[in-house]
Amino acid sequence: MNAITTNALYKSYRARVKDEGLRASFRSLVKPVYREVEAVRDINLTVDCGEVMAFIGPNGAGKSTTIKMLCGILHPSGGEISVLGLSPVRDRQKLAMRIGCVFGQKSQLWLHLPALDSFTLLAAIYGIPENEKKRRVSELAELFGLSEFLRTPVRKLSLGQRIRCEVAASLLHEPEILFLDEPTIGLDVVVKQAIRELILRRNRENGTTVFLTSHDPGDIEQLCRRAVVIDRGTVVLDSPVERLKTDYLGKKVVNVTFRTPQASMELAGVSFESAGGGLKARLTVDTSICPIGGVIEKLSATGEVLDITVNNPPMEEIITTIFRREAAT
Amino acid sequence: MKTIRKYAVIIRVSLSNAVAYRAGVLSGLCFYTVFIYVFICLWRAIYSEGSVRGYSYEQIVWYLIMTELVSFATQYSVYHDMNNDVKSGAIAYLIGRPVHYVFYQLANALGQIVWNLVCFGALAAVLGFSFVGPLPGFRLAALPPLLLSMALGIFINFFFLMMLGLSSFIMEDNFALFLIYQKLVFMLGLFLPVEFLPDTIQKIAKLLPFSYVTWAPAKLFVDFSWPLFWSVVPVQIIWLAATATLTMLCYRGGVKKLQVNGG
Numbered sequence: 330m331n332a333i334t335t336n337a338l339y340k341s342y343r344a345r346v347k348d349e350g351l352r353a354s355f356r357s358l359v360k361p362v363y364r365e366v367e368a369v370r371d372i373n374l375t376v377d378c379g380e381v382m383a384f385i386g387p388n389g390a391g392k393s394t395t396i397k398m399l400c401g402i403l404h405p406s407g408g409e410i411s412v413l414g415l416s417p418v419r420d421r422q423k424l425a426m427r428i429g430c431v432f433g434q435k436s437q438l439w440l441h442l443p444a445l446d447s448f449t450l451l452a453a454i455y456g457i458p459e460n461e462k463k464r465r466v467s468e469l470a471e472l473f474g475l476s477e478f479l480r481t482p483v484r485k486l487s488l489g490q491r492i493r494c495e496v497a498a499s500l501l502h503e504p505e506i507l508f509l510d511e512p513t514i515g516l517d518v519v520v521k522q523a524i525r526e527l528i529l530r531r532n533r534e535n536g537t538t539v540f541l542t543s544h545d546p547g548d549i550e551q552l553c554r555r556a557v558v559i560d561r562g563t564v565v566l567d568s569p570v571e572r573l574k575t576d577y578l579g580k581k582v583v584n585v586t587f588r589t590p591q592a593s594m595e596l597a598g599v600s601f602e603s604a605g606g607g608l609k610a611r612l613t614v615d616t617s618i619c620p621i622g623g624v625i626e627k628l629s630a631t632g633e634v635l636d637i638t639v640n641n642p643p644m645e646e647i648i649t650t651i652f653r654r655e656a657a658t
Numbered sequence: 659m660k661t662i663r664k665y666a667v668i669i670r671v672s673l674s675n676a677v678a679y680r681a682g683v684l685s686g687l688c689f690y691t692v693f694i695y696v697f698i699c700l701w702r703a704i705y706s707e708g709s710v711r712g713y714s715y716e717q718i719v720w721y722l723i724m725t726e727l728v729s730f731a732t733q734y735s736v737y738h739d740m741n742n743d744v745k746s747g748a749i750a751y752l753i754g755r756p757v758h759y760v761f762y763q764l765a766n767a768l769g770q771i772v773w774n775l776v777c778f779g780a781l782a783a784v785l786g787f788s789f790v791g792p793l794p795g796f797r798l799a800a801l802p803p804l805l806l807s808m809a810l811g812i813f814i815n816f817f818f819l820m821m822l823g824l825s826s827f828i829m830e831d832n833f834a835l836f837l838i839y840q841k842l843v844f845m846l847g848l849f850l851p852v853e854f855l856p857d858t859i860q861k862i863a864k865l866l867p868f869s870y871v872t873w874a875p876a877k878l879f880v881d882f883s884w885p886l887f888w889s890v891v892p893v894q895i896i897w898l899a900a901t902a903t904l905t906m907l908c909y910r911g912g913v914k915k916l917q918v919n920g921g
Contacts, residue, residue: 400754404914425756437751439671441678446671453667454757456660482678 332413332506332538333376333399339407340369340394340562368394370562371408378505381532381539383553383570387648391562392542393432396508399540400430413505426455429504431495433511438483444494445479448501455502462501469497473527489520496524500531506538507531513545525551546641550574558651566651576654577647581621582640583612588633596627613642664757665765672769683773687781690730694785697722711853717880718851719790724876725848727782728808731774732815736767737836740823744916753913760820760909767816793880800882803891808875810894815843815871817901824905827912842866847873867897 344366347357369391376382386392397403399410401417401424410417415424438447445466452462470476473493478486483494492512499507509528513521529552531537541552549556549570556573558566566573590607598618602611614624621639628634676683698719705715713721740763743749752759786793818839825832846852847869852860863869874890 397750397754400750402750402753403916421754422756425754428754430751430754432747432750435746435748435751437748439675441675442671446674450667450671453664454755456664456756 330378331375331411332378332380333374333540334411335372335374335395335399335408336410337408338369338372338374338395338398338405338410339367340391340398340403341365341367341406367562369398369405372559372562372564374557374564376538376540378538379532379536380555381529381553382541383549383556384540384542384559385544385549385556385648386542386559386565388544389561390559392559393510395559396430396510396540396542400428400508401425426502427504428506428508429499429502430508431492431499431510431512433492433495433509433514436483436491436495437498438491438494440484441482443480444475444483444486444498447483447494447498451498451501457502465501465503469500472530473497474523489516489523492516492520492524493527496527500537503535504537506540509539509541509543511543512541513543513548521545521547528552546647550641558648560648560652565648575617577650579615579617580642581614581616582642583614583621583624583628584636584638584640585610585612585628585634586636587631588635591632594627594631596624599624599627665761668757668762668765669769669772672766673773674769676770676773683777686730686733686774687777690726690778690781691785693726694723694789698789711851713851713853713880714794716790716794720786720793721851721876721880723782723786724879725872727775727778728811728815728872728875729843729848730778731771732767732812733774735819736763736816737819737823739763739766740820741826741832744826749916753916759913760905763820763823764816771812795881796879797882800878803887804875804878804882807878807887807891807894810891810898811871811875814867814894814898814901817898817905818867818871820905821901821908824908824912827916839868842868843871847871847876851877864893867901870894870897 342365343363345357346362346364347353372391372395384392384395394403398405399412399417401421404418412424413427415427417424437451438444439450448466449462452459452465457465466479470479473496475490475493475497478490479494483491486494496509496512507528512528513524516524525548528539528541532539539552541548543549553570556566556568556570557564558568568576586609587607591610592603592607594601594610594612596619598615600613602613604610612624612628614621625637628637701715701718701722704710705718709715710718740749743752749759752762755762819836822832822836822839825835829835846855846863846866848871852863852869852873855863863873870890870893874894878886878890
């Protein structure tokens with residue numbers, strides 16, 4: 330069964346534009362100029378129940394706009410949407426009972442009150458009886474490890490603790506679909522990993538459909554089975570994450586600092602860019618050709634390594650590669 | 659029943675939130691005291707030569723205490739909250755809930771207002787009795803109609819602020835509208851009784867809704883009579899119905915044009 334279906338989904342809005350300078354400010358005051366922005370253009374999408382799907386793209390690609398249309402927060406300018414068989418525009422309140430949202434950059438919790446008060450409020454909003462609320466809160470507190478700070482005002486929590494509370498708050502009414510808009514933004518590696526595990530567990534145990542947007546390739550690699558890439562409002566690629574891993578996410582970026590300058594390093598599947606007079610280097614590694622372990626061994630043999638970091642390539646770089654390859658085929 | 663419980667919990671959580679702002683309440687109480695004291699000094703100087711437009715000195719002091727009580731009790735501004743919600747994009751959470759945004763904001767405001775009324779009401783009574791003693795001619799029987807008029811004034815104010823807040827759905831900067839509204843309420847009842855205005859402006863003021871926020875309950879408080887009650891409260895009810903209807907229409911129109919900022 331389909332959890333989400335969109336057909337030729339389209340959203341445009343008017344944005345005010347103004348040239349630089351004082352004269353332009355006055356001109357804009359008398360005669361404002363607007364331009365039409367097409368945030369989402371003809372998106373056709375199907376998401377199955379129980380699926381964990383990544384919806385990725387660079388900033389301004391239309392990811393958040395699409396999520397907000399799927400939740401009924403924004404009204405589409407054209408096209409059709411069906412979420413759990415309901416129209417988000419016409420049946421927004423009915424749909425709200427069956428979906429949950431986490432917007433990583435915004436908070437749904439009351440800042441000056443403990444998260445427990447926000448849970449009480451949400452339970453009332455979703456019509457959850459008191460006994461059931463207690464059961465669910467204790468279950469989520471155990472699952473997300475919230476017990477020790479559940480009674481602390483939210484403003485005093487760390488970002489990681491707050492995000493755990495945010496995700497738990499979105500799950501309180503046991504939604505069938507969870508929309509996660511950059512849920513791991515700004516979190517450290519350990520907390521990111523914890524959040525990912527919790528989301529996966531929820532998906533496995535309750536069959537919750539997860540619709541995720543993120544700039545972190547790690548989120549996509551570890552959480553999703555399918556990825557839809559959008560850019561400038563249109564779908565560029567719809568592919569299993571396994572294929573994405575081999576084709577695009579299989580690259581790692583290694584930044585290394587040497588004690589003495591090193592001009593180059595020859596290794597199959599590795600491109601070497603020297604910087605800082607040879608003291609620093611940036612290596613792009615195709616892990617399908619050369620595993621990271623081999624690169625580290627070779628680096629150690631080349632010269633004395635002072636510092637080394639291994640990262641995923643930035644999402645923007647991945648999207649550019651996808652864009653180039655898709656345009657070429 | 660479930661719907662009532664839903665909004666009752668919102669009021670309760672909002673009340674807890676208001677109580678959590680201890681420093682905010684204390685500074686508000688200090689400001690209220692200074693404000694009342696300064697204006698009492700001003701009115702004392704003006705009243706050195708007798709009564710003004712039918713108001714005795716005691717009446718004008720209690721009038722001022724009453725209008726400022728309504729003003730300070732409703733200082734929680736739904737206008738600022740909504741502007742922040744729209745500009746920060748946090749509105750996405752509130753709109754995507756099985757709760758009506760307008761009623762959610764109303765319940766949220768009520769929690770704050772109830773707390774403010776308790777705190778500022780107690781201080782208002784202390785200040786009034788300390789500066790001028792009991793209000794001449796006040797009867798306890800006048801309390802229920804007075805509270806009704808006060809509640810109506812608070813609700814009219816709420817819906818006006820809500821409409822101004824909703825204008826942020828379509829306007830980039832709506833602060834000027836808020837200032838205009840604030841000044842109209844201030845000049846047409848909050849600072850001066852409407853009777854102090856020139857006759858023509860008085861007539862216009864009584865036709866407009868702004869006086870019915872503070873002037874109507876304060877006038878009833880200092881000079882209660884049933885004919886006065888029947889001349890102001892039905893008008894308050896009409897304005898409340900009009901502002902509430904307009905708010906709902908603005909919300910319906912605005913939500914279609916909503917653009918959520920910040921990702």
